[in-house]
Amino acid sequence: MLRALADCNNFYASCERVLNPSLQGVPIVILSNNDGCIVARSAEAKALGIPMGAPFFEVRRICEAQGVKVFSSNFSVYGEFSERVMAVLAEHARDFEPYSIDEAFLGFPDMPEAEARALGLRIRADVLQRTGITVSIGMGATKVLCKLANERAKTDKSSGGCLVVPYSPEGRKDFLAGVGIKDVWGIGSGLATRFRAHGILSANDLTNVDPPFVRRLAGVVGERLALELRGIPCHEMQENPEARKSIMVSRSFGRSITHFDDLAEAVATHAARGAEKLREDGLLATSLVVFLRTNRHRVDQEQYQAQAEEVREFPTDDARIWCASARRILQTIFRTSCLYKKCGILLQGLSSASAVQTTLTGLDQSPPPERSRLMQAVDALNARLGREVVRPGSTGLTRPWRGKSDLQSGLSLHRPDQLPKVKDGPKPRLRFHE
DNA sequence: TCTGGGGTCCTAGGACCC
DNA sequence: TCTGGGGTCCTAGGACCC
Numbered sequence: 001m002l003r004a005l006a007d008c009n010n011f012y013a014s015c016e017r018v019l020n021p022s023l024q025g026v027p028i029v030i031l032s033n034n035d036g037c038i039v040a041r042s043a044e045a046k047a048l049g050i051p052m053g054a055p056f057f058e059v060r061r062i063c064e065a066q067g068v069k070v071f072s073s074n075f076s077v078y079g080e081f082s083e084r085v086m087a088v089l090a091e092h093a094r095d096f097e098p099y100s101i102d103e104a105f106l107g108f109p110d111m112p113e114a115e116a117r118a119l120g121l122r123i124r125a126d127v128l129q130r131t132g133i134t135v136s137i138g139m140g141a142t143k144v145l146c147k148l149a150n151e152r153a154k155t156d157k158s159s160g161g162c163l164v165v166p167y168s169p170e171g172r173k174d175f176l177a178g179v180g181i182k183d184v185w186g187i188g189s190g191l192a193t194r195f196r197a198h199g200i201l202s203a204n205d206l207t208n209v210d211p212p213f214v215r216r217l218a219g220v221v222g223e224r225l226a227l228e229l230r231g232i233p234c235h236e237m238q239e240n241p242e243a244r245k246s247i248m249v250s251r252s253f254g255r256s257i258t259h260f261d262d263l264a265e266a267v268a269t270h271a272a273r274g275a276e277k278l279r280e281d282g283l284l285a286t287s288l289v290v291f292l293r294t295n296r297h298r299v300d301q302e303q304y305q306a307q308a309e310e311v312r313e314f315p316t317d318d319a320r321i322w323c324a325s326a327r328r329i330l331q332t333i334f335r336t337s338c339l340y341k342k343c344g345i346l347l348q349g350l351s352s353a354s355a356v357q358t359t360l361t362g363l364d365q366s367p368p369p370e371r372s373r374l375m376q377a378v379d380a381l382n383a384r385l386g387r388e389v390v391r392p393g394s395t396g397l398t399r400p401w402r403g404k405s406d407l408q409s410g411l412s413l414h415r416p417d418q419l420p421k422v423k424d425g426p427k428p429r430l431r432f433h434e
Numbered sequence: 435t436c437t438g439g440g441g442t443c444c445t446a447g448g449a450c451c452c
Numbered sequence: 453t454c455t456g457g458g459g460t461c462c463t464a465g466g467a468c469c470c
Contacts (some may be wrong), residue, residue, distance in 0.1 A: 032438035039438070039470095055437035073438090100470050188468050219444065221467085248440050255435095297437055344439085403438095 002116055003237070004106040004139045005146035006089050006123065009154065011102035011133070012040035015081045016071055018132035019411040021420045028069040031056055034252050034403035035072055072407040080413050084131045092123045095237045105143060107237045113167050120162030140165035143235045144228035147185040148176075148203065176204035176229060186225050191218050203229055243350065247285070249273045250344020254403040256295065257340045263292065264327050265396030270345045271326040272392050275319035278347065279379060284315035286349030288322055290329040295341035306333035315351055318371055319378070322347070323394045 008014060012030040017023045027044035031037065038054045048066050050059050056070075063070055082101045090096040095107025108119070120137040127135050138150030145165045152175075153163035166172050182192040184203050194217055200206055206214070207229045215223045224234040249270040257263055267290050278285055291307035308329045316322070326345060381390045388395075411418050 034438065036436080036438050053438090057436040060436090103470080186468070190467060221444070244441080246441075250439065252438065295437085342438095 002108045002110050002139060003143060003146050004120060004137055005150045006104050006106060006135045006137050007150050008085060008102035009134045009136055010040060010042050012073060012078055013042040014133050015078050016409055019420065020409065023069060026069055027066060028071065030071050030073050031407065032073065035405060035407060039073060070407050071409050072405040074408060077411065077413060081131065081133060085127055085133050088127045088130050095239060097237050097239065105237060113164050116164045117162055121160060124161050137162040141231040142228040142233045144185055144225060148179050151183065173204055176207060177202050179203035181206065184225065186221065191222065245350060247274050247277050247347040248344060250342060252342045252403060253401040257401050260334050262401050263334065263340060263343060264330055265399060266343050266401045267326040267330050267345060268323040268392060268394040271322040272319040272395055274345050274347045275317055275322045278317040279375060282353045283350045284317050284353050285347040286315045287311040288325050289346040290326050292333065292340055292343040294338050301339055304335055304338045308333050317353060318375060319392055323392045327394065
């Protein structure tokens with residue numbers, strides 16, 4: 001079986017550009033929530049040396065000096081672009097596995113190397129034509145090899161955006177010898193340091209190490225990695241992605257928070273959003289974790305972090321239940337005199353809402369029908385009027401803990417007046433709803 | 435002054451049991 | 453002084469990824 005990884009180039013930056021073609025050729029960066037860190041950069045911004053993940057305040061001056069356009073992230077727009085890219089990719093593959101917002105694994109029957117590359121180039125051209133987004137494609141026998149080929153396709157211009165790991169053992173060896181150990185997918189800075197200490201410097205070096213030794217050094221994860229590098233698949237394609245196991249909602253605050261009431265509003269807001277996510281996915285949860293922490297970058301201040309859990313007998317997706325639970329948990333971990341920087345919630349013990357719920361005695365555990373109808377009505381109103389228009393009172397009115405998001409492009413795929421105009425020549429063909 | 439959010443998987447160690 | 457062995461389950465924390 002031949003596998004491929006398709007990965008969108010500079011995805012968030014590319015989305016902003018499709019909606020605003022005047023940004024073509026201009027360096028742009030996208031900021032994380034709270035306008036805190038750089039989470040995406042256009043090629044021009046990368047060339048200016050703006051690092052991924054940098055706190056914005058550290059690169060603000062470069063951005064101003066170099067005319068870099070800076071945007072808060074707009075995840076609803078990126079999500080819609082993602083759906084369109086995925087739909088095109090899925091058309092081309094026998095097996096299809098979305099992996100992240102901007103990546104998917106594809107599976108094909110075996111074929112000669114040259115054919116594989118031609119296929120990859122066709123897919124790439126089709127995605128560009130129909131969405132305006134450029135993808136890079138890496139192909140090989142295993143997911144890890146695909147990932148490395150993809151990285152190479154992005155940097156090696158001669159690849160034309162698609163690179164196949166050579167089929168011959170010697171060719172693969174040469175290819176892997178050019179990949180630093182830190183650049184292997186699944187090897188972070190910790191593992192890389194450990195490997196380097198034992199003279200394992202490249203991906204090829206890792207394929208030459210005795211498997212039990214790799215296991216001692218990097219556990220079963222490392223062992224699988226080494227096998228994948230040798231072309232032996234350990235990570236199969238997952239056609240039907242497993243249901244998720246937890247739902248997290250958390251935010252840093254715009255400024256430090258000390259009052260219990262402000263924290264209570266924040267955790268209630270996150271709990272309500274978590275319950276909404278449950279309903280979106282047709283899930284119920286049985287347990288809620290609330291966590292909070294002070295600013296870990298301020299070593300001069302008192303550090304405190306805590307979390308606690310409440311487990312319910314019956315699963316539910318009702319926002320009011322989880323909001324009340326969140327407040328109770330907060331009371332058990334809240335400390336006065338701390339300067340809190342972040343809090344969040346985690347819903348666990350997820351199960352499908354449509355599954356029949358019966359106890360040993362045969363009693364129905366599903367929530368009372370009027371409760372479900374209330375949540376349905378809330379969801380319907382918010383779908384029409386906007387997020388959080390109707391929400392539990394415990395989520396607060398003044399909300400002093402809210403973070404910044406001042407640099408939104410404000411562009412949307414649902415505003416005809418904002419759509420890019422096609423002048424002449426072949427341009428991305430976009431289909432917008434409404 | 436200002437430092438993201440949302441996931442998964444694995445492992446070590448403690449609790450507990452027989 | 454000396455005070456078993458083996459198994460399972462759970463949890464916290466680490467590592468990694470996008």
